[in-house]
Amino acid sequence: MNGVFLQAALSAELKEADHPALKSIPLWRRMTALQKSVIAVFVKAVENDPTLFEDLKAAGAPIYFTSAYGEVSAMLRVTQEIDANSLPISPKDFQHSVLNAAIAYLCIHQHSQQPGFALSGGYESQDLALHLASRRISAGLDSAAVIIHAHEWSDADPRNENAKAELLVLSALQDFRSRYSLQAIDQTYDRFELGWDGEDAGSAWASYDEDQAQGSIAWLLKEGKPEPKRSLRNSFGLELRSAWQELK
């Protein structure tokens, strides 16, 4: 089994004022907030370490894009048009309502042919992507992977769209970039089954529970770092755990 190492981790909120260069990106004005946040976090990551992303591109590292609700604003515009019988609907909104639209824009912008997998996993989307990508690397099926998790929201004024995305690069290779190593990853519907019963999830583990989340998103990164011990439980009782060790 291969080790799994974190090579890059960062977040970006959609604030065009913070990223003036983004406005010059082709198709930028056309994109949804969610798509813009995905491009923004990726551009930021490439700026930080262009060589890493050239290597990922050359290796054909898969990109796992995940979002709990997907393209909320585009889909709502479509359903609002249909509800109002305002036909034909906007072809652009329909295209943008597709969950993998963000990956498509990203690969067009980056001139990348990396395979993209759009995952919908509800509250646990981001943890599911982490589990899938890391298990595949651990088993030697992929040498590296990019995880992008994004969420879009709006306040009472639907014109005020906001979005945030986080990006993690995982690799089987430990090198000078490796800041954390994945120590454990597991899932259960029954914590006794995995011998977790003696552990106090409230102390060492950062715990997230969908039934108490009230719609908030359980981001993977806190201040740009993975949590050392993380436990997330969805409303069906599925519990996902991951543990990282910081490398000196």
Place this chain on the structure above:
Amino acid sequence: MRVHSNIAITSAALASSFGCSTEELRANLAAERRGLSFTHRFSDRINSPLGEIPWNDLGIPIRDPSDSDSLLLQGCQAVFARLKEKSEVFQRYPSSRLGLFIGTTTCGISGFFDVTRELKNSGRALNSLLKADMQQAWVGRKLASEFAIRGPVYTFSSSCAASAQAFVMAHDSVRMGWVDAAIVLGVDVLNSVTLHGFDALQLLDPNYCQPFSEARAGINLSEAIVAMVLEKEEDPSIGTRVRSYAALTEGHHMTQPAPEGVGMQRCMEMALVQAGLEPHEISYINPHGTATLANDAGEALAIGQIFGDTSLVHPTKRYTGHTLGASGALELLISSLMLEANHSSAFQNAYALKNSFGFGGSNISIVLQRGSL
């Protein structure tokens, strides 16, 4: 990715306009029967043939055609109940060693319509209205709960490549020992968003679709629910296996394939190289073949570049219509049946190529194998 596995498709259950059992699929393929009709539940809005699941035959009356999620869930429950009758997979393995990998593009649409009305009537902020049943993943959660699947549950929504992606990820989950068996579910149900969306894109053929024909004029949309079991099977006479697969994103355009189908060609070539096969060793090609001008032109050029011509191509959306996120699973099953039909000896190596080329240039090519390893 090269695979030389002992993992096979050991069982399948389905509901589609082209058949609701593998036996019906075989018979309809042999008879070249078309599962499309001008008479359908959206006739008042859509002037194009559609392929409808025979819901009444499944014991699922359509009370509200606009509530696609209700139909989708009931249909999946019915297909899973049939799978449970046919396959021992639910008894053979511990529930924590059983996975579910779904490909879909239409789950959660009813939830968005509910929120649309609530937004209009309540004036509340959108954030306070977001609900679990707006997520594409909701049906997977419900099925996993109802059928006691306690291993990994993943929902892929990469447009028309969704269930082909789910299939290879399910395969790999068994291969790497994450689970003992995985159920692949490709599901999409006709709904007003999809229908009006493709209508707005002017991609619907008002007549029966003609994929890979010079007279092609667009898509016929359809619906399907296809469940397949992937598990280790040492007897080489049982089941179709995955020889290899390749996936890429074209990075060219949101709706158009790269010029001359170069992205499609590269994907197929990668799959063949990974399979260790020469083009002449492929005996059957099930293309993406939507019958749109751009897709079929690019795919025909790409196939011609690799195979010399398109004589091996069997564009089955002519019969099934385009089932979108379910199309990969449905056409992998059809490819498996065609391999069986054309090569009766399980010990004769025979290979099929299945393409799924989705919106946004999400491409995947899978080489299937029948025969001894």
